[in-house]
Amino acid sequence: MPSYVLSCCSTADVTREWLDDRDIKYLYFNYYLNGEMCKDDFGATNSPAELYAKMLAGAEAKTSQISAGDYMAHFEQYLSQGLDVVHLTLSSGISGTYNSACAARDQLAEKYPDHHVYVVDSLAASSGYGLLMDRLAGLRDSGMGAAELAAWAEEHKGEVQHWFFSSDLTFFIRGGRISKAAGLVGGMLKICPLMDVAPDGSLAVKEKIRTKAKAINRVVEKMVELAEGGRDYSGKCFISQSECLADAQEVARRIEETFPRLDGRVEIFPIGATIGVHTGPGTVATFFWGQRRA
Structure with missing residues (x-):
């Protein structure tokens, strides 16, 4: 069993079942419809058809990136179990979430000096981000360690x-x-x-x-x-x-x-x-x- 977890965000645009099957952990982005916060939870809150119907009817839709606090809670649940984390974020060219993930990593480093969070900016979006996660899951399953996997992702994500x-x-x-x-x-x-x-x-x-x-x-x-x-x-x-x-x-x-x-x-x-x-x-x-x- 690997001594780390592989993680991404719901913006990898695969499905919850696909991520669970590949043993990839995840956390949700948020978005707002007419001021009401919703989870980008693979269509459970609003199916794609419902979302676009509301938007076409004039609903104001805005996205909201994951906060450093949410990242801290996500990472800590694994660090507290003695596991490292390799987390890939949505592209920094689209969202500021990479900075939030790095801030969370840095805040947790002192509390968990013997374990590591490796944050990688995927420079990818939607199911391209998912395709990258697919390759990383395969490398993890073949025995690649956390630091090596993060380095591989940095080298090959482009x-x-x-x-x-x-x-x-x-x-x-x-x-x-x-x-x-x-x-x-x-x-x-x-x-x-x-x-x-x-x-x-x-x-x-x-x-x-x-x-x-x-x-x-x-x-x-x-x-x-x-x-x-x-x-x-x-x-x-x-x-x-x-x-x-x-x-x-x-x-x-x-x-x-x-x-x-x-x-x-x-x-x-x-x-x-x-x-x-x-x-x-x-x-x-x-x-x-x-x-x-x-």
Whole structure:
């Protein structure tokens, strides 16, 4: 049995059952709907359909990062059992939660001098963060120790590729990520912006593609270009989606056709509330292992 626990946040956008099965511990982000605090708890409080319906009806939605106090409580339950902790946070380019986790680690260090909390900024988001956790769980299960695992994560986290598009720009406009004028033109021209996560962990618009069908084609092309081994890619592929399952299934079908050596079927997960508050419905995100992001 390892002498440490592997941990992440609910923003890894997998499922509670998936995390439990991989023995990955987790804690919840929070978000607010019309001033009421809710847990980003894999859709238990508000299913994705309920969340987006409320947002489209005009509910004010805001995200709230995990506090240092919440991190302290999470870490201490394991430190008090004599276990170390390897915790990966949501990308610092999206959230300040990495700083909160580091503050909690530092405050606990004096109380537990013989045990360690290793905090790693994943520089990843949604199920790309989940894909990284999947690899780390495998390395842990193969016998890798806590310090070595944290170092491996630091060295290789930039190899998780994130490519996503949205067919509904409503909440990108509302959140200020796309101007109203650009959003109006984009809607009229059926523009689906193709985005990725930059090396610093922030979101970046890479291409403006006309029509969803072409956006799907382009995601598969980017995977051929960037995946480890090209068309011979033999790793895993995760997809997350916000109330557009048919679009995600079409991307998955195309990927499985194009990459015959893929490790299993493409796994599709719902985008959780923290990310979904910013994307709204209509976003499909594809994640795989490949070249270091540049």
